[in-house]
Amino acid sequence: MRSSRLDVVTSSERPPAGGHPAWLVDLFQANVGAAFNVAYRLVWNRADAQDVVQTSFIKATRSISQLRDTSKARGWLLSITYREALMVLRSRRDLPTDPFALPDRVGQQPTPEDQFLQHELADEIRTAIDHLPELLRTAFVLRDVEELPMSEVAEVLDIGTSAAKMRVARARELLRISLTGRI
Amino acid sequence: MECSDLEANLTDFLDGVLDADAEAAALEHLATCEHCETILAQTRSVIALANRHGRVELAPGERDELLRRILTDDAHDL
Numbered sequence: 001m002r003s004s005r006l007d008v009v010t011s012s013e014r015p016p017a018g019g020h021p022a023w024l025v026d027l028f029q030a031n032v033g034a035a036f037n038v039a040y041r042l043v044w045n046r047a048d049a050q051d052v053v054q055t056s057f058i059k060a061t062r063s064i065s066q067l068r069d070t071s072k073a074r075g076w077l078l079s080i081t082y083r084e085a086l087m088v089l090r091s092r093r094d095l096p097t098d099p100f101a102l103p104d105r106v107g108q109q110p111t112p113e114d115q116f117l118q119h120e121l122a123d124e125i126r127t128a129i130d131h132l133p134e135l136l137r138t139a140f141v142l143r144d145v146e147e148l149p150m151s152e153v154a155e156v157l158d159i160g161t162s163a164a165k166m167r168v169a170r171a172r173e174l175l176r177i178s179l180t181g182r183i
Numbered sequence: 184m185e186c187s188d189l190e191a192n193l194t195d196f197l198d199g200v201l202d203a204d205a206e207a208a209a210l211e212h213l214a215t216c217e218h219c220e221t222i223l224a225q226t227r228s229v230i231a232l233a234n235r236h237g238r239v240e241l242a243p244g245e246r247d248e249l250l251r252r253i254l255t256d257d258a259h260d261l
Contacts, residue, residue, distance in 0.1 A: 019254075
């Protein structure tokens with residue numbers, strides 16, 4: 001069934017002849033973690049987030065001709081991932097609207113540092129990020145977790161730089177308030 | 184510069200993109216305002232914590248398998 005699905009794509013959507021160009025493989029390898037991070041914080045499920053990344057990266061491969069400037073490849077790739085995650089999110093009927101109903105972090109691998117004194121604070125910042133409003137959360141993750149420049153955050157979210165800046169600023173403020181007394 | 188001005192420019196200040204005059208005014212205000220100094224320090228802590236601990240990681244096996252599926256165009260959902 002898989003091959004028959006692939007047979008219906010148009011020639012312009014097919015991967016480049018001879019497989020993936022080296023720069024695209026490098027791009028995928030460098031950004032698969034960031035894409036997963038963005039996707040997970042929208043769809044709240046590791047398997048679904050991996051499916052989002054897979055679908056997004058394959059879509060990117062097939063629409064590679066739309067990328068005019070390879071210096072903007074990371075923003076382009078993450079914007080496809082972001083839109084794909086939003087589509088998955090909005091196609092669900094059972095959205096967790098109560099922040100306390102968000103799923104546990106099943107399968108989360110603790111870093112060695114987590115096992116020492118900062119364990120609780122590390123957990124608190126992750127939980128606080130999870131509980132940010134959706135619009136603010138992705139902007140914050142892109143800027144302060146993945147360290148994209150503000151202009152690239154704006155590109156991924158398809159908004160102006162000023163709007164991106166406002167979302168990041170608001171997210172930082174909410175997190176600062178929620179962690180007051182702990183930082 | 185007032186506290187409200189600093190708060191409005193905090194993101195640009197943290198990102199180091201304020202122009203020289205505005206940055207000097209911000210630094211001057213911070214030197215005399217404990218409230219804003221605290222907000223700045225707390226915000227820096229939030230950013231540092233998020234940067235260090237905020238990532239939801241793929242396990243190495245998951246990452247390799249995901250990349251394999253992508254690079255073999257295993258597009259069952261498309």
